[in-house]
Amino acid sequence: MTEARRDIVRDALAVGIATGAYGVSFGAIAAATGLSVLQACALSALVFTGASQFAFVGVVAAGGAPLAGTATALLLGSRNTLYGLRLTSLLSLRPGARVVGSHLVIDESTAMAVNRTDRDDARLGFFATGLAVFVLWNAATVAGALGGQALGDPRDLGLDAAVGAAFLALLWPRLETRTNRGIAVAAAVVAVGLVPFVPAGVPVLVAAGVAIAAGVAGRR
Amino acid sequence: MWTAILVAAAGCYLLKLAGLSVPESVLAHPVMSRVADLLPVAMLAALIGVQVFATGADITIDARVAGLLVAAAALLLRAPFLVVVALAALTAALLRMI
Numbered sequence: 001m002t003e004a005r006r007d008i009v010r011d012a013l014a015v016g017i018a019t020g021a022y023g024v025s026f027g028a029i030a031a032a033t034g035l036s037v038l039q040a041c042a043l044s045a046l047v048f049t050g051a052s053q054f055a056f057v058g059v060v061a062a063g064g065a066p067l068a069g070t071a072t073a074l075l076l077g078s079r080n081t082l083y084g085l086r087l088t089s090l091l092s093l094r095p096g097a098r099v100v101g102s103h104l105v106i107d108e109s110t111a112m113a114v115n116r117t118d119r120d121d122a123r124l125g126f127f128a129t130g131l132a133v134f135v136l137w138n139a140a141t142v143a144g145a146l147g148g149q150a151l152g153d154p155r156d157l158g159l160d161a162a163v164g165a166a167f168l169a170l171l172w173p174r175l176e177t178r179t180n181r182g183i184a185v186a187a188a189v190v191a192v193g194l195v196p197f198v199p200a201g202v203p204v205l206v207a208a209g210v211a212i213a214a215g216v217a218g219r220r
Numbered sequence: 221m222w223t224a225i226l227v228a229a230a231g232c233y234l235l236k237l238a239g240l241s242v243p244e245s246v247l248a249h250p251v252m253s254r255v256a257d258l259l260p261v262a263m264l265a266a267l268i269g270v271q272v273f274a275t276g277a278d279i280t281i282d283a284r285v286a287g288l289l290v291a292a293a294a295l296l297l298r299a300p301f302l303v304v305v306a307l308a309a310l311t312a313a314l315l316r317m318i
Binding site: 010011014015018035039042043046047048049052056060065066067069070073074077078079080081082083084085086087088089091093098099101102103105107110111114155156157158159160161162163164165166167168169170171172174175180183184185186187188189190191192195196203204206207208210211212214215216218 | 221222223224225226227228229231232233235236237238239240241242244251252253254255256257258259260261262263264265266267268269270271272273274277278279283284286287288290291292295301302304305306307308309310311312313314316
């Protein structure tokens with residue numbers, strides 16, 4: 001493996017560790033809400049989208065019907081559809097790889113793919129990150145569901161800041177044009193501004209609307 | 221409960237597959253390809269905003285912001301990815317110990 005490829009894999013592992021650690025809190029919260037360990041693991045393995053999973057458990061915890069949790073999870077899952085739009089031509093997966101690879105479309109794997117210009121690098125970034133997060137997220141979910149609070153709070157290790165920093169590092173190469181910098185600032189302001197007023201996950205979707213509006217209105 | 225979980229699983233997977241299955245010809249249109257390029261920029265930025273400045277339904281300023289500022293400084297200094305992420309974690313963790 002070339003050095004550049006090794007770097008991609010190493011970064012993928014770093015992202016996997018930081019993100020995977022959150023699986024512990026998901027597992028613990030799911031167990032506290034009354035889900036069985038198997039149910040928590042099913043969510044992490046089959047839904048495999050952090051925001052959707054937390055939203056599902058949040059709805060149930062607040063007393064909502066499980067299917068209402070499903071609806072919220074699906075609403076947030078549309079984010080991954082939008083990611084797919086960008087990944088289609090970049091990854092150019094054959095149908096078989098697409099069927100399997102789709103499952104790994106999440107924030108982190110997308111971010112680790114879209115800042116590559118070479119298709120092979122993009123695929124490596126996508127799959128390495130997707131798999132690293134998948135393995136660690138699921139392992140952490142099991143640990144969290146079984147161990148509850150015993151494993152401690154990811155925040156004590158600053159891991160919540162680490163996830164934000166990882167997103168920034170992944171966004172950074174795309175901030176070279178004034179247009180992109182403007183979009184990024186506008187999207188962040190809109191999203192944060194909406195936080196007190198709309199359910200979890202909606203701010204990010206609205207920010208996607210900012211991108212769509214800019215794409216329609218803009219002229220390169 | 222299991223029905224809800226399995227329906228959520230199936231639905232979320234199909235949403236992911238749908239995005240990846242949009243044909244190339246649809247993306248050939250300049251507006252579509254511009255939108256597809258800008259989407260991750262906007263969504264990553266929004267994710268950063270929500271990850272760093274939100275706590276539940278409240279906007280908060282806490283150790284995470286310090287971590288983000290340190291990360292930005294490290295990125296300006298062209299530090300490698302791992303260093304950027306580790307410095308942010310370290311900053312937040314240390315601030316919380318005070």
